[in-house]
Amino acid sequence: MTTSTTEVLAPPTERYTVLGWLRRNLFGSIGDSILTIIAIWLTYAMLKPSLSWGFSVAKWTVIADNLKLFMVGRYPAEELWRVWVVLYLLAAVVGFTWGAWVKGKEKAGYVLLGIPVFLALLPFSPTIRMMILALDLFGFLGIILGRRDNPKFKNWSIISLLLYFPVGILLIGGLTGETGFLPTVKPDLWGGLMLTILLAVIGIIFSFPIGVALALGRQSKLPIISWFSVGVIELVRGVPLITILFMMDLMLPLFLPAEIRVEGVIRAFVAITLFSAAYMAENVRGGLQAIPRGQYEAAHALGLNGFTTMAFIILPQALKAVIPILVSQFIGLLKDTTLVMILSLFDVLGIGKSVLGNPEYVGTAKEVYVFVAALFWVLSYGLSYASQRLETSLGVGER
Amino acid sequence: MTDKPIYEEQDPIIVCRDVQKWYGDFHALKGINMEVRKGEVIVIFGPSGSGKSTFIRTINRLEEHQGGQIIVDGIELTHDVKNIESIRKETGMVFQQFNLFPHLTVMQNVTLAPLQVRKQDKEEAEKTAMELLERVGIPEQANKFPGQLSGGQQQRVAIARALAMKPKIMLFDEPTSALDPEMIKEVLDVMIELAKSGMTMLVVTHEMGFARSVADTLYFFDEGQIVEKGSPEDIYNNPQEDRTKLFLSQILQH
Numbered sequence: 001m002t003t004s005t006t007e008v009l010a011p012p013t014e015r016y017t018v019l020g021w022l023r024r025n026l027f028g029s030i031g032d033s034i035l036t037i038i039a040i041w042l043t044y045a046m047l048k049p050s051l052s053w054g055f056s057v058a059k060w061t062v063i064a065d066n067l068k069l070f071m072v073g074r075y076p077a078e079e080l081w082r083v084w085v086v087l088y089l090l091a092a093v094v095g096f097t098w099g100a101w102v103k104g105k106e107k108a109g110y111v112l113l114g115i116p117v118f119l120a121l122l123p124f125s126p127t128i129r130m131m132i133l134a135l136d137l138f139g140f141l142g143i144i145l146g147r148r149d150n151p152k153f154k155n156w157s158i159i160s161l162l163l164y165f166p167v168g169i170l171l172i173g174g175l176t177g178e179t180g181f182l183p184t185v186k187p188d189l190w191g192g193l194m195l196t197i198l199l200a201v202i203g204i205i206f207s208f209p210i211g212v213a214l215a216l217g218r219q220s221k222l223p224i225i226s227w228f229s230v231g232v233i234e235l236v237r238g239v240p241l242i243t244i245l246f247m248m249d250l251m252l253p254l255f256l257p258a259e260i261r262v263e264g265v266i267r268a269f270v271a272i273t274l275f276s277a278a279y280m281a282e283n284v285r286g287g288l289q290a291i292p293r294g295q296y297e298a299a300h301a302l303g304l305n306g307f308t309t310m311a312f313i314i315l316p317q318a319l320k321a322v323i324p325i326l327v328s329q330f331i332g333l334l335k336d337t338t339l340v341m342i343l344s345l346f347d348v349l350g351i352g353k354s355v356l357g358n359p360e361y362v363g364t365a366k367e368v369y370v371f372v373a374a375l376f377w378v379l380s381y382g383l384s385y386a387s388q389r390l391e392t393s394l395g396v397g398e399r
Numbered sequence: 400m401t402d403k404p405i406y407e408e409q410d411p412i413i414v415c416r417d418v419q420k421w422y423g424d425f426h427a428l429k430g431i432n433m434e435v436r437k438g439e440v441i442v443i444f445g446p447s448g449s450g451k452s453t454f455i456r457t458i459n460r461l462e463e464h465q466g467g468q469i470i471v472d473g474i475e476l477t478h479d480v481k482n483i484e485s486i487r488k489e490t491g492m493v494f495q496q497f498n499l500f501p502h503l504t505v506m507q508n509v510t511l512a513p514l515q516v517r518k519q520d521k522e523e524a525e526k527t528a529m530e531l532l533e534r535v536g537i538p539e540q541a542n543k544f545p546g547q548l549s550g551g552q553q554q555r556v557a558i559a560r561a562l563a564m565k566p567k568i569m570l571f572d573e574p575t576s577a578l579d580p581e582m583i584k585e586v587l588d589v590m591i592e593l594a595k596s597g598m599t600m601l602v603v604t605h606e607m608g609f610a611r612s613v614a615d616t617l618y619f620f621d622e623g624q625i626v627e628k629g630s631p632e633d634i635y636n637n638p639q640e641d642r643t644k645l646f647l648s649q650i651l652q653h
Contacts, residue, residue: 292498294494294498295498297461299500300487301487301561302511302512303488303512303516304515308516313500317501320502
């Protein structure tokens with residue numbers, strides 16, 4: 001320590017102007033300038049055909065005409081309000097959770113608000129654009145509410161997240177049979193982006209407890225449990241998702257009694273959950289192995305038994321350490337769900353293919369696939385960016 | 400003898416008879432015999448690899464002994480999980496690397512075991528925890544996380560955490576070895592106060608000043624055996640064995 005009379009100097013700060021940044025990074029020397037100009041020209045030359053195709057040649061009407069199909073498939077139009085309610089609830093719950101947990105660092109959450117803005121750029125009718133942008137309003141209200149100083153909000157946010165999923169499924173699937181306030185909408189009518197997201201979200205949620213159980217089972221000292229867990233994990237991880245989907249499609253009916261007919265969507269849920277659970281188990285195992293032995297020893301020395309040690313000491317730390325991996329697993333799953341096409345389900349890519357089957361839209365394959373790819377990219381990149389920002393501001397993944 | 404220490408009138412609380420332990424082919428403990436009486440403060444020292452840490456870790460079954468007998472507070476340590484858990488409830492342990500739970504606050508670290516194992520109610524557990532944190536001198540850190548504390552503070556939290564279970568015995572496994580020199584004293588002060596309050600303590604340490612001022616009995620371990628035992632005066636001033644003399648000369652010369 002220096003003496004207290006020493007002047008405390010502020011650390012040096014560097015200030016950039018746009019021009020200064022350009023000069024420093026792109027035009028530092030004559031060589032740099034030449035390289036910069038060549039690079040700009042190359043980029044332009046490569047992008048020009050794509051851009052001119054996108055803005056003048058491409059017939060985007062195929063997207064505009066079928067937007068409803070792309071978004072929700074054959075979901076009945078008169079029940080669409082239920083999807084909106086589910087979306088608004090999602091925005092509010094996510095915003096609330098974000099506000100409650102990421103105090104003072106909500107900025108990263110605003111990236112997620114970009115997803116509706118992108119969707120609103122699509123050729124929807126003005127009403128629907130407003131309704132999409134209203135998602136941001138709900139999300140923003142959620143953040144504002146969650147930011148309030150209330151120690152109970154963290155618990156509430158977990159409860160609301162847990163409640164959200166069954167409520168959302170019930171809203172979409174219906175509750176009251178053929179008629180009534182919420183008539184049943186059969187899963188086979190679910191489709192489009194909605195189905196893609198539902199498959200991924202339900203897959204990750206159900207696979208989480210199963211994956212944790214398998215990971216713990218794998219470490220178990222009881223041979224039956226550990227063999228069973230290793231068997232399931234290695235069997236599922238050893239085959240591609242598409243084979244599991246095929247198996248669900250072709251072989252599940254052989255195992256079940258003839259009168260039980262499982263709908264395609266449910267089969268896809270089961271297959272995706274199983275697949276995701278095996279990977280989840282391995283990720284969680286990685287987290288468990290990162291916990292030093294001293295933590296177990298300290299817990300045991302205090303008299304905690306195996307269960308309390310796991311529940312209060314080991315799992316909370318292991319799961320915190322694997323959050324970043326879980327996010328990337330979710331993004332992977334989101335893209336893998338396109339394989340449900342082989343169960344003749346119409347996820348967003350399946351809708352694309354069926355739209356192309358319509359003679360009216362012959363020759364628009366590029367437009368459709370570019371659009372589907374852009375949807376996936378916006379969702380995946382938005383999630384990945386938001387989660388990275390969340391991780392750095394929460395210090396997740398560090399110990 | 401007029402100033403006969405109180406502990407000598409007490410019954411033994413830990414009895415070890417011919418304790419054996421192997422790691423694979425390596426014979427780590429070669430027949431350890433020890434009796435510890437209530438309120439006795441024992442310091443175990445010896446070169447690294449001599450089995451001293453292994454030995455105190457067998458007392459709460461963090462290491463399993465493969466031969467001989469260990470009886471703690473009237474309960475013999477066997478494979479019976481019930482016995483192991485009831486012994487662990489009565490035995491606090493402090494580790495070289497602190498081993499605090501990094502995801503819990505200091506307060507939660509201290510109250511976790513009383514809440515989950517002793518089933519105390521929260522208010523009572525937090526009151527006890529506050530008293531203990533005051534006793535180890537860091538009540539103001541109660542709501543911080545372990546990562547925000549210095550090593551010495553962390554080790555004092557670890558001591559408070561162990562004491563929160565109201566143990567009859569405290570085991571210290573090189574509690575000051577991982578600390579910066581200026582923090583060793585604050586931890587030793589807490590341990591000295593604890594020893595004077597009549598706690599039964601087994602301490603693996605090379606802090607010979609601590610050993611001299613509070614230990615009742617010193618044990619010198621080498622190669623998995625007890626080479627020599629005695630009062631601090633005997634061991635320091637009049638060691639009988641060559642190995643003890645050599646080791647003491649090595650650690651005391653600077």
